[in-house]
Amino acid sequence: MKGKDLDGENIFITDNILHKVVACLKADRSGVLVGLTIRGEILITGCLSCDDITNTSQIETWLPGGISVKGEFNQSKNNKNLSFSEPIFHASLINHDVIISFDQQKTKPRTITLTEARRMLQDSTFSLKLIVNTKVDVMNNGRLSVRSENLISDETTFFVPSLNILIKSCDDGEFVKCFPKSDFSNGMEVKIVKSKSSSDNVAPVLSCQPSSHAVYQVPVRFDGLCYVNKDSSSNKIVTDLNMTLRCFLHSINVWLESYNKTSTSLPVLQFFDFNVPGWCHPVSICYPANQSDDDLAQYRRETLHPLFCESCERPIFRRANSLNLDKEFSKELLVNPHETLPCPKLVDGKVYTVHGLYSYHHYMQDNFNDNGWGCAYRSLQTLMSWFRHQGYTNKPIPTHHEIQQVLVDVGDKPKEFVGTRKWIGSIEVNNVLSEYLGVTSKIMFVSQGSELEGRGRELAMHFDNQGTPVMIGGGVLAHTILGVCFSETSGETRFLILDPHYTGGEDLKTIIDKGWCGWKRGSFWDQKAYYNLCLPQRPTLC
Amino acid sequence: MGKSVLVEDHIAAYLQLLVKNKSNRVGVIVGKIGTQRDYVVKLICCPFKESSSNDQVVDSAWVAATADEVSHMLPGGLHVMGIFAVAPMALSKDVQNGLRQALYSTHKLLSRSQHSSLKPLLSDQLQMWTLLHVDLVSGKTLLCRQYDMNDKTCAGKPAEWKITKHATTWIVLKTLIKVNTELYINLASYNVEQQLKGCVSSYCHGVANALVEVDGRIPTISDLLELERATGSAKSKKTKFMPHSKLGRTLTCQLYFANSEATDETVKEFKPLQLGHLVKLSGSIFACAYIPAKTTVMDGIKLLKADAILSLLHRCTLLSEEMQENKQNLVSYEKYISFPKRVAFTDSGKPDDFLYFDYVFPGEVIDDSVARIKETFDTILDPGMITDNIELFAPVKNENIETIIPAKEASETHSANSEGSFPYGSLLAAGAALLSAAIAYLSLSD
Numbered sequence: 001m002k003g004k005d006l007d008g009e010n011i012f013i014t015d016n017i018l019h020k021v022v023a024c025l026k027a028d029r030s031g032v033l034v035g036l037t038i039r040g041e042i043l044i045t046g047c048l049s050c051d052d053i054t055n056t057s058q059i060e061t062w063l064p065g066g067i068s069v070k071g072e073f074n075q076s077k078n079n080k081n082l083s084f085s086e087p088i089f090h091a092s093l094i095n096h097d098v099i100i101s102f103d104q105q106k107t108k109p110r111t112i113t114l115t116e117a118r119r120m121l122q123d124s125t126f127s128l129k130l131i132v133n134t135k136v137d138v139m140n141n142g143r144l145s146v147r148s149e150n151l152i153s154d155e156t157t158f159f160v161p162s163l164n165i166l167i168k169s170c171d172d173g174e175f176v177k178c179f180p181k182s183d184f185s186n187g188m189e190v191k192i193v194k195s196k197s198s199s200d201n202v203a204p205v206l207s208c209q210p211s212s213h214a215v216y217q218v219p220v221r222f223d224g225l226c227y228v229n230k231d232s233s234s235n236k237i238v239t240d241l242n243m244t245l246r247c248f249l250h251s252i253n254v255w256l257e258s259y260n261k262t263s264t265s266l267p268v269l270q271f272f273d274f275n276v277p278g279w280c281h282p283v284s285i286c287y288p289a290n291q292s293d294d295d296l297a298q299y300r301r302e303t304l305h306p307l308f309c310e311s312c313e314r315p316i317f318r319r320a321n322s323l324n325l326d327k328e329f330s331k332e333l334l335v336n337p338h339e340t341l342p343c344p345k346l347v348d349g350k351v352y353t354v355h356g357l358y359s360y361h362h363y364m365q366d367n368f369n370d371n372g373w374g375c376a377y378r379s380l381q382t383l384m385s386w387f388r389h390q391g392y393t394n395k396p397i398p399t400h401h402e403i404q405q406v407l408v409d410v411g412d413k414p415k416e417f418v419g420t421r422k423w424i425g426s427i428e429v430n431n432v433l434s435e436y437l438g439v440t441s442k443i444m445f446v447s448q449g450s451e452l453e454g455r456g457r458e459l460a461m462h463f464d465n466q467g468t469p470v471m472i473g474g475g476v477l478a479h480t481i482l483g484v485c486f487s488e489t490s491g492e493t494r495f496l497i498l499d500p501h502y503t504g505g506e507d508l509k510t511i512i513d514k515g516w517c518g519w520k521r522g523s524f525w526d527q528k529a530y531y532n533l534c535l536p537q538r539p540t541l542c
Numbered sequence: 543m544g545k546s547v548l549v550e551d552h553i554a555a556y557l558q559l560l561v562k563n564k565s566n567r568v569g570v571i572v573g574k575i576g577t578q579r580d581y582v583v584k585l586i587c588c589p590f591k592e593s594s595s596n597d598q599v600v601d602s603a604w605v606a607a608t609a610d611e612v613s614h615m616l617p618g619g620l621h622v623m624g625i626f627a628v629a630p631m632a633l634s635k636d637v638q639n640g641l642r643q644a645l646y647s648t649h650k651l652l653s654r655s656q657h658s659s660l661k662p663l664l665s666d667q668l669q670m671w672t673l674l675h676v677d678l679v680s681g682k683t684l685l686c687r688q689y690d691m692n693d694k695t696c697a698g699k700p701a702e703w704k705i706t707k708h709a710t711t712w713i714v715l716k717t718l719i720k721v722n723t724e725l726y727i728n729l730a731s732y733n734v735e736q737q738l739k740g741c742v743s744s745y746c747h748g749v750a751n752a753l754v755e756v757d758g759r760i761p762t763i764s765d766l767l768e769l770e771r772a773t774g775s776a777k778s779k780k781t782k783f784m785p786h787s788k789l790g791r792t793l794t795c796q797l798y799f800a801n802s803e804a805t806d807e808t809v810k811e812f813k814p815l816q817l818g819h820l821v822k823l824s825g826s827i828f829a830c831a832y833i834p835a836k837t838t839v840m841d842g843i844k845l846l847k848a849d850a851i852l853s854l855l856h857r858c859t860l861l862s863e864e865m866q867e868n869k870q871n872l873v874s875y876e877k878y879i880s881f882p883k884r885v886a887f888t889d890s891g892k893p894d895d896f897l898y899f900d901y902v903f904p905g906e907v908i909d910d911s912v913a914r915i916k917e918t919f920d921t922i923l924d925p926g927m928i929t930d931n932i933e934l935f936a937p938v939k940n941e942n943i944e945t946i947i948p949a950k951e952a953s954e955t956h957s958a959n960s961e962g963s964f965p966y967g968s969l970l971a972a973g974a975a976l977l978s979a980a981i982a983y984l985s986l987s988d
Contacts, residue, residue, distance in 0.1 A: 134801035164760045193753050193798035198720040203883035203933040204825035208872050214814035215726045219804030265811040289810040
């Protein structure tokens with residue numbers, strides 16, 4: 001069974017997606033597997049759970065161009081009334097394994113890592129970014145909808161400004177080969193133009209009718225991704241781009257339908273790209289501009305998270321999670337400086353590090369001289385940056401004085417505290433996280449620095465489960481712990497430290513070479529001093 | 543010595559003809575102002591004025607009005623670039639002062655209220671116009687001087703009126719552009735001309751910002767208009783054109799409109815608009831431009847676009863004049879309105895010469911055009927020399943096509959090449975009867 005091909009087709013799927021499919025099938029939920037065909041093989045790039053969906057075009061609106069439904073999964077072989085334009089395979093659980101059947105043949109999918117899947121996608125396709133930035137008419141003909149002729153019609157043609165090329169459906173040969181000197185890079189922008197070439201030469205005729213229709217002239221702005229096989233013909237590219245466009249219009253219309261006919265104002269709809277865990281490429285989601293992330297919480301909980309087979313424990317679809325927002329993150333700060341470090345050489349050592357992104361806060365930044373006293377404040381800022389990067393909050397990183405004010409507000413410090421150079425510790429860090437961000441933390445106490453090495457397993461568990469950076473204060477110093485390397489067999493621990501005492505500029509090489517961010521042994525700690533650690537816990541929200 | 547104004551032999555011959563006719567003439571110089579040299583393509587005498595209110599040889603207002611009419615007949619790339627006079631040397635002072643005044647009056651009239659879509663297309667056109675005085679007695683050039691039209695106090699620079707066998711070869715850019723828009727628009731508070739121009743305004747901006755494919759490719763900024771195809775297929779070796787032919791290659795262009803950009807980032811909500819009217823435009827317009835060889839393709843494209851926009855706007859003006867004469871208004875108009883169509887003619891009747899244009903309403907006969915061309919362009923043509931199929935009128939069979947018939951002439955057919963001249967006056971009464979019958983027929987036949 002194992003090596004048997006489906007009509008010569010291999011189906012590649014990432015372990016994460018397979019995991020989601022198994023979980024859905026065990027819960028008797030059904031859905032679809034989406035992806036694309038690369039030289040006869042199928043790469044599955046994502047999965048959607050669609051018990052409630054009755055219409056295939058609803059599924060396609062979530063997908064970038066070039067990605068389509070390749071298979072469906074359900075346990076009870078109930079044929080939904082979903083019909084797809086291409087033949088698709090069927091997947092179900094048999095004896096805890098996902099078995100794929102297609103045309104009487106059965107096989108197992110081939111599991112690959114996300115990195116391998118992304119590489120497959122990158123090697124065989126180039127991505128186009130369809131840019132639309134225009135006003136469209138939204139008509140009220142009983143229901144609100146966009147006049148699609150504004151964007152899609154016979155005249156629609158696609159233009160690639162960087163290559164000075166029009167993509168027209170005429171050639172049958174490989175599109176890329178028609179332009180041998182062109183450099184087809186990823187993410188090339190494509191714009192929509194309308195062909196005005198005429199086939200008849202009748203002089204202009206005008207008609208003018210009175211109209212009582214109310215028209216909304218609404219801006220629409222999106223960059224839609226479209227994955228194009230490198231050996232596609234221009235016909236296929238045009239079809240895929242048209243599909244991308246249609247899906248976006250459909251997304252807009254879906255939102256518009258939920259607005260009452262008698263609404264006096266329509267919101268602007270904005271599109272955001274998100275990385276969904278396990279997916280090989282981002283997905284684009286549309287939100288009305290006049291609803292905040294809190295307003296949209298129900299939509300995320302009840303529609304988006306179930307659709308993408310995600311629990312509602314962590315934010316994925318908040319605006320702050322989106323890839324394209326200019327996030328007001330100080331562009332000057334280094335993000336994840338630890339990533340270039342090689343792993344420590346520890347026998348049977350396993351590395352557990354912070355999940356996601358954080359920014360490196362340290363002495364002297366923002367032209368604020370906190371040299372000698374501000375280290376815990378800087379560590380706290382690093383912790384806060386993690387919650388901003390992962391979309392748990394939009395609040396800005398507080399300054400030292402603002403941090404002090406929070407402690408006053410919460411009753412922890414007297415009001416004279418603000419403006420001083422007084423140190424804070426992990427308890428204060430915990431209080432500020434709680435008051436300012438609503439984040440609770442666990443406090444770990446170590447009576448001697450030499451004991452820290454022995455708490456390696458606990459820290460490993462923290463990084464595994466929570467994945468948040470840890471603030472540690474003791475002796476006269478505060479640091480941030482970004483991870484541990486722990487060996488089950490020897491019990492040895494190495495600590496990945498981010499040091500807020502650095503006073504230089506944002507120079508990654510210096511920071512790494514001089515060890516301001518680096519792996520340290522247990523001897524790094526003051527062996528006699530006692531230490532408190534603040535381990536922030538992820539709020540469960542989405 | 544100043545700029546050379548290149549003048550081909552046939553134009554010099556025309557001037558000599560005027561000299562031989564022994565009467566003072568004033569007229570318009572048509573051609574192209576280039577960066578290095580100017581090219582004169584035609585000289586057009588102002589028609590004789592019936593009653594001359596003054597004894598001045600040069601009547602500024604009359605010249606300006608003629609030049610305005612002439613400018614509507616010109617294709618893209620060719621413009622009014624100066625004024626000339628054939629007059630005796632003895633009147634030099636008066637004539638030359640008059641010419642100078644006429645230059646500025648004409649420029650002022652021609653450059654009034656330009657539509658905003660034309661600004662990016664025509665803003666880099668040079669405005670050094672030529673003043674020419676030729677002696678009525680000897681035929682010699684008495685004065686050829688150029689003035690900066692943007693500076694009224696300019697003293698002028700001498701220029702060389704240079705007669706040459708072959709000034710340059712011109713590349714022809716032509717295109718047929720679909721005019722199809724559907725827009726919701728508020729028309730209430732405007733007059734007919736403003737209403738019509740309002741209907742086409744965003745279309746004009748679309749033309750101005752359009753991507754243009756020339757001869758099947760999108761040009762880059764540095765591409766030049768070459769006489770022959772640049773890259774070698776065997777065909778390119780065959781020189782199709784005589785070395786000194788006036789017209790070189792004809793390049794067909796296709797336009798692609800970009801979507802107008804939405805700019806306001808901050809607005810989060812939109813209220814509905816009650817605009818009042820839905821205006822639909824359909825059909826196509828023909829545009830062309832003549833560009834001297836070696837000009838950049840981008841400059842050529844600008845002139846082609848300007849021709850399309852100016853042609854459409856001029857048709858709005860003509861149409862609004864007719865509607866106002868018939869006391870009609872766009873908002874109360876129930877049926878389709880046909881724009882006038884463009885018809886083409888050449889100076890000599892020969893095919894390889896510059897195309898000039900006139901506009902004809904449905905229901906007008908070609909002879910009307912002949913008469914206009916004679917009056918404005920000082921050119922006598924047979925009706926057969928006017929090409930009236932570069933654009934066509936919508937077929938009568940379409941329901942509700944109501945054509946605007948100009949009030950002066952009346953006819954029951956739109957026959958293209960009616961022979962002989964038409965006795966207008968005697969048919970006016972009969973024509974009115976026929977007209978109402980025709981309209982009744984058209985509306986009953988739906």
